[in-house]
Amino acid sequence: MPVFLFDEQDCLNGDAHSELSSDDEVVEGMDGYSGPLSFKNLCISEGNGKEEEDSKEDTVEYKLGEDGDFVSERNNNFVPDHKMHPNDFHPIAVLGRGSYGKVLLVEQGQTGRLFAQKQLKKASIILRAKGVQQTKNERQILEEVRHPFICRLYYAFQDLDRLYLILQYAPGGELFAHLAEQRMLPEESVAYYTAELTSALIHLHKLGIVYRDLKPENCLLDAEGHVMLTDFGLSKVAEVGANCHSFVGTEEYCAPEVLLGQPYDYSVDWWSMGILIYDLLVGSPPFTANNHKKITEKIVRTKANIPFYVSPDARDLINKYLKKNPKQRLGANNTATDHEAIKKHRMYRKINWEKLENRELPPPIIPCITDPAAAENFSDEFTKMPISVTPICSDNLPVGSHSSAFRGFTYVASPNFINHN
Numbered sequence: 328m329p330v331f332l333f334d335e336q337d338c339l340n341g342d343a344h345s346e347l348s349s350d351d352e353v354v355e356g357m358d359g360y361s362g363p364l365s366f367k368n369l370c371i372s373e374g375n376g377k378e379e380e381d382s383k384e385d386t387v388e389y390k391l392g393e394d395g396d397f398v399s400e401r402n403n404n405f406v407p408d409h410k411m412h413p414n415d416f417h418p419i420a421v422l423g424r425g426s427y428g429k430v431l432l433v434e435q436g437q438t439g440r441l442f443a444q445k446q447l448k449k450a451s452i453i454l455r456a457k458g459v460q461q462t463k464n465e466r467q468i469l470e471e472v473r474h475p476f477i478c479r480l481y482y483a484f485q486d487l488d489r490l491y492l493i494l495q496y497a498p499g500g501e502l503f504a505h506l507a508e509q510r511m512l513p514e515e516s517v518a519y520y521t522a523e524l525t526s527a528l529i530h531l532h533k534l535g536i537v538y539r540d541l542k543p544e545n546c547l548l549d550a551e552g553h554v555m556l557t558d559f560g561l562s563k564v565a566e567v568g569a570n571c572h573s574f575v576g577t578e579e580y581c582a583p584e585v586l587l588g589q590p591y592d593y594s595v596d597w598w599s600m601g602i603l604i605y606d607l608l609v610g611s612p613p614f615t616a617n618n619h620k621k622i623t624e625k626i627v628r629t630k631a632n633i634p635f636y637v638s639p640d641a642r643d644l645i646n647k648y649l650k651k652n653p654k655q656r657l658g659a660n661n662t663a664t665d666h667e668a669i670k671k672h673r674m675y676r677k678i679n680w681e682k683l684e685n686r687e688l689p690p691p692i693i694p695c696i697t698d699p700a701a702a703e704n705f706s707d708e709f710t711k712m713p714i715s716v717t718p719i720c721s722d723n724l725p726v727g728s729h730s731s732a733f734r735g736f737t738y739v740a741s742p743n744f745i746n747h748n
């Protein structure tokens with residue numbers, strides 16, 4: 328059964344002067360793996376030493392692959408023959424900013440394929456109490472999880488200053504931006520998006536992963552308009568029978584037991600699902616205030632005030648998720664019966680789950696994409712930012728960032744997975 332993969336202390340106890348890039352092994356992914364998470368499921372690959380071919384052309388044509396991914400005409404069964412390096416990816420635009428660095432739209436030099444590159448500054452990671460653990464969890468979970476509505480990880484690598492995750496690019500932007508534009512979404516659209524997210528959460532829970540950060544900002548849209556769940560920085564692999572304790576997540580979306588510092592489990596994700604359904608239908612989450620203390624007080628003590636225009640079915644589902652007692656929450660036991668009960672709820676009466684999971688149901692919003700490289704569904708605040716890499720002076724990195732803290736981070740997905748489209 329699932330085990331907690333990374334012990335922060337183990338990670339930090341490495342040799343303070345080891346060469347990171349050279350002794351960092353490449354971990355190659357496996358296709359279609361969907362069993363419980365375990366370090367044993369990983370295999371080590373070695374580069375075959377072939378010369379890198381330079382196939383860069385001046386113009387690139389993109390076509391839409393089966394999974395809503397943009398691939399260029401040049402991408403003909405690319406087999407990576409070396410550890411990836413930042414120079415293998417040409418930056419095109421800034422897409423967003425995360426806690427540890429920027430997320431860039433990049434083009435892979437050899438294939439012309441577009442990816443999202445999440446950069447994480449080692450110095451910032453090391454300064455945060457659980458930074459190393461969070462980062463390794465994110466990389467590990469992204470590698471293992473293969474689901475139609477979860478962002479795919481293709482490569483992970485590092486240089487002296489930064490870690491890099493090369494992720495499936497979501498050209499449709501954040502669901503949050505579409506929500507902000509329309510203020511609130513019609514119930515059918517909410518049922519559609521939350522059904523795709525429910526399918527993703529059930530998949531994670533079956534693998535023993537608590538997602539812990541469900542909110543509209545982490546729900547991106549792919550080129551076809553399907554949901555792509557991203558940002559696994561806070562996710563955690565739960566030990567069987569054990570609970571998590573740490574405070575994580577965005578306060579408005581946090582379950583009462585998390586805010587109270589009590590042990591918690593999978594059911595925190597279903598609480599957040601209740602908040603998300605409310606937020607998408609109403610235009611703001613149910614418990615808001617101008618300071619943390621008041622938000623916490625409302626979440627812990629008050630009942631959500633659901634406006635009159637929310638249908639009885641949606642109201643019923645929200646109430647079933649927003650139970651203060653996690654044991655009474657819909658989905659709390661993480662059993663097949665629980666998952667069926669969610670899928671059979673009247674809110675989802677029009678959803679054919681099999682078709683949904685085969686990506687056969689048409690999404691309510693088709694993102695407007697005239698040029699996939701233009702990042703037109705992302706805020707100007709980011710896309711107009713200069714993309715020059717801010718140099719970090721390695722001499723000033725805190726003790727530990729030169730160590731083996733990040734050993735094992737490097738990863739190349741299997742060629743079948745990379746060339747899936």
Ligand SMILES: Nc1ncnc2c1ncn2[C@@H]1O[C@H](COP(=O)(O)OP(=O)(O)OP(=O)(O)O)[C@@H](O)[C@H]1O
Pocket residue numbers: 422423424425426427428430443445478494495496497498501544545547557558559560
């Ligand atoms: N795969 C992707 N495709 C397109 N854009 C992305 C992708 N991943 C992230 N982004 C953009 O970058 C932003 C920040 O990414 P992300 O949420 O993963 O960072 P983070 O450090 O985990 O953020 P947080 O501080 O919320 O935990 C996202 O809100 C989104 O706009």
